[in-house]
Amino acid sequence: MERPGRLLQLSELRVRNTAYEVSLSRSLLTWKKRVSSSVYHTFKPSLCHSVAVSEIISVREEEENSSKDDGSWRKIRERQERDCRRAFTVSYVERGRNHRWRCAEVSFICPDASLCQRWVHSILEQLAALSCRPKHLLVYINPHGGKKQGNRIYEQKVAPLFAQAGVTTQVIVTEYANHARDHLRTDAELKQFDGVVCVGGDGMFSEILHGLIWRMQLDSAVNPNSPEEALQPCSLRIGIIPAGSTDCICFATVGTNDPVTSALHIIVGDSQPMDVCSVHHNDSFLKYSVSLLGYGFFGDVLSDSERKRWMGPARYDLSGLKMFLTHHYYEGTVSYLPAKGIMGTPRDSGRCRSGCVVCEYNGEAFTQKGEKYKLDESFDTESDDEWRTVRGKFLAINAASMSCACPRTPKGLSPAAHLADGTTDLILVRKCSRFDFLRHLIRHTSKDDQFDLAFVEVHRVSRFRFVPRQCQSDSDLNLPEAHKRQIFGPLCRDHPACGCSPHYSSWNCDGEVLNHTAIDVRVHCQLIKLFARGIEEMTVLEEVTSPCAI
Ligand SMILES: CCCCCCCCCCCCC/C=C/[C@@H](O)[C@H](COP(=O)(O)O)NC(C)=O
Ligand SMILES: Nc1ncnc2c1ncn2[C@@H]1O[C@H](COP(=O)(O)OP(=O)(O)O)[C@@H](O)[C@H]1O
Ligand SMILES: [Ca+2]
Incomplete structure (x- = not known):
């Protein structure tokens, strides 16, 4: 201090x-x-x-x-x-x-x-x-997220604090999905604001993220479609008032899902940089992700739960149980580029906390690498021989760009992942028995290491690709809608007793279903900033709060 x-x-x-x-x-x-x-x-x-x-x-x-x-x-x-x-x-x-x-x-x-x-x-x-404190904020409220309490949470818990702190706002209650994203992309007059506030869950945050990043690239003439392109960082910070179902981005950056805590982090003007993955398919942009990109188990849980939205947050428990019992595995090829010249591994005992030195060190390393790349066009950061390939049958393929801690798993999908180190942790869970998969899942909620199992591997990567087995020849899965429905949906529901697995799962991209399975993912180090400071250690806590020692 x-x-x-x-x-x-x-x-x-x-x-x-x-x-x-x-x-x-x-x-x-x-x-x-x-x-x-x-x-x-x-x-x-x-x-x-x-x-x-x-x-x-x-x-x-x-x-x-x-x-x-x-x-x-x-x-x-x-x-x-x-x-x-x-x-x-x-x-x-x-x-x-x-x-x-x-x-x-x-x-x-x-x-x-x-x-x-x-x-x-x-x-x-x-x-x-x-000077770090915001004065004027643009607020988007999803009235239908989580338990449908977005409006009430904002009006009762957040607006009075903003008023007290002299923070003025423009509030938009969204009327339809993607309202906030489209407004940010084209209509919002961003110059007058010091930040954007999202009242909702991970899906709503994803809208804000897409709107802001897209706008930033358009304004600076960067082509967002190419995975090779270095994206322009966003100047506006994003605040998250948790009012969704999982709220993992809020939990992993603040340490709790509490609207008042989030509002106070916004008021004091905290700043937490964060990595963003861009997801592409054949040189066309699909989506951005900051938390989880999950194929297999988490993809299936999400697509199944979309049909149960009316149940609120409990839909994930029911779909989770159903997908665990269904026990589908998927074949494909994962290739990845291990992150080089960085500090930290996915098996570290250290955690990403407020003022994280790993994020600081790697953040600087990536900035320098970027500059070096610009100076010397022939500087090859990603030569082909560095790529590694894994073929097989997987129950789950997860890329966690941050711990993905949330109330369901307080330590997260990858407990040692970092918010702003320019990497994502690629977790491959190979086909195994239901019993073994349950052991892996349960370890997310206990002290035991969920990676310390023979059928699980984890790699810290800066890029990765996935191609499902059926389309490896043309590495393309851009199927007509009718065909896709046939593949994704009914296959095994129509033949519940046949024991076969459908060929394709879908990707869960921060709580949104992706409509392609063959993807190419690149991590962009510290592309955005949140009104947060990472999770505080207890020692920081003791230092800052009263009583003081003289
Ligand atoms: C038997 C014990 C099982 C324990 C399993 C632990 C798994 C915990 C699941 C954690 C998921 C963290 C990643 C967050 C994903 C969100 O983006 C997404 C969407 O969240 P939203 O509805 O927008 O708040 N939620 C889910 C469950 O896919
Ligand atoms: N006004 C609206 N009506 C319907 N859907 C909306 C609206 N505003 C946002 N959405 C969408 O609702 C979805 C879920 O929102 P989110 O706030 O993440 O809640 P949850 O955590 O319960 O999924 C998001 O994909 C978002 O695009
Ligand atoms: Ca990261």
């Missing part, structure tokens, strides 16, 4: 009826209880509190009560009003359990009105100097 530095204000003020020595520096607001006894040369820790200026939400002078009462009550009221006028209240971030943040308040009573105003002015001046 920054050292307190030069004091901007130092006064003796009261908190309720107790005298405190209150000080303000550029980085800290501190209040210490006055202890007159000569025994204490220092303040007892429990009597000293401090809050980082960067975590102050707002400061306000207490409002006067315009009372029309008279008689004996009048005097009392006048006295109260005088006190009020001399008090100011600071709202700040308070850390709770499990990474939850709350807005706490403390009121300081000043001996005179001018001192009170000086304090308020000084704090406001420090807050205004925090």
Whole structure:
């Protein structure tokens, strides 16, 4: 944490009826209880509190009560009003359990009105100097996500905090799927905003992601179709207010799915860079992904659950059970380019946390690689002999660009994956017995290593391709709709007893079904930024929150 530095204000003020020595520096607001006894040369820790200026939400002078009462009550009221006028209240971030943040308040009573105003002015001046804080936000609400609480969550829990912090908004409640994506792509006047807020689940986040990245490429004349093209990073940060079913992107970047915590991360102007995978098919762009690209098990769970949307988040449990029992495997070829010159492996015990050094190191390595590539056209980062190929029958092929931690699996699909290291963890689960697959699945929820099984392999990669077996000759699966329905849907439902597997699964791309199975995926290091800071370690927690040690 920054050292307190030069004091901007130092006064003796009261908190309720107790005298405190209150000080303000550029980085800290501190209040210490006055202890007159000569025994204490220092303040007892429990009597000293401090809050980082960067975590102050707002400061306000207490409002006067315009009372029309008279008689004996009048005097009392006048006295109260005088006190009020001399008090100011600071709202700040308070850390709770499990990474939850709350807005706490403390009121300081000043001996005179001018001192009170000086304090308020000084704090406001420090807050205004925090250039990372957003002032004007574009908010999209999906009213149908998760348990259909998007509107209520925003109005009751988030809007009042934004108003209190002086953050203004333009709110759009979406009327149909892809409304937010299309609005961002073409209509939104992005220049006036400091960020975009998404109220919904992973699917809704995906809309915002697509709208913003697409717009950015159009504005900077980059061809988004070619996987070889380096994409233009997005300048606007994205905030996620969780109101969906899985909310894995919020959980993995904040540590909890809680609307108030997310709103506070937005207000304080946090910034978390994030990798984005672009998914292509034969040189045409399909989709972007930041969390999970899953073929086989997770693809099937998603496509099955789409028909059960009416059930809300529970649809995933039912479809999960059904797909586990169905036990389909799929044949195909996976080729991948192992990530080179990076720090970290998918089997590390270390985790991606706030201020992650692995992300910082790899982020810089990728930036330098990009520049080197530009300077020297012949610089070959991806020569053919570096590609590796795995052929076989798979129950699941998952690419996790981040841990994909969510309440269903708090450690995630790839616990050691990083948010911003320019790589994705490619997890191959080969055909095995139902019992073994269950062992693998259950390990997602326990301390045991889900990769430590003979039929599972995991590789940290910067690119990968998949081709299902049936179309390996022409490496194309752009089938007419009727044909596709025949392949994807009814095959085995029509022959429940035949025991055969359908030839194709579909890809689950951050909770959206992809309509191609043969894909080419490239990771773009730190292409976007979120209003988040990664999951905080407990040690950071102890340092930042009061009480303070002197
Ligand atoms: C028997 C024990 C089983 C434990 C299995 C653990 C698997 C946990 C599944 C985690 C999935 C994390 C990846 C997140 C995917 C989301 O993008 C997607 C869509 O989420 P949304 O509905 O938009 O919030 N959700 C699913 C389940 O595919
Ligand atoms: N107004 C709307 N009506 C119907 N669907 C919408 C609307 N707005 C967004 N969507 C779509 O709803 C889907 C699911 O939204 P999401 O917020 O991720 O909830 P969930 O987590 O429950 O899937 C997304 O694919 C999104 O494109
Ligand atoms: Ca990553």
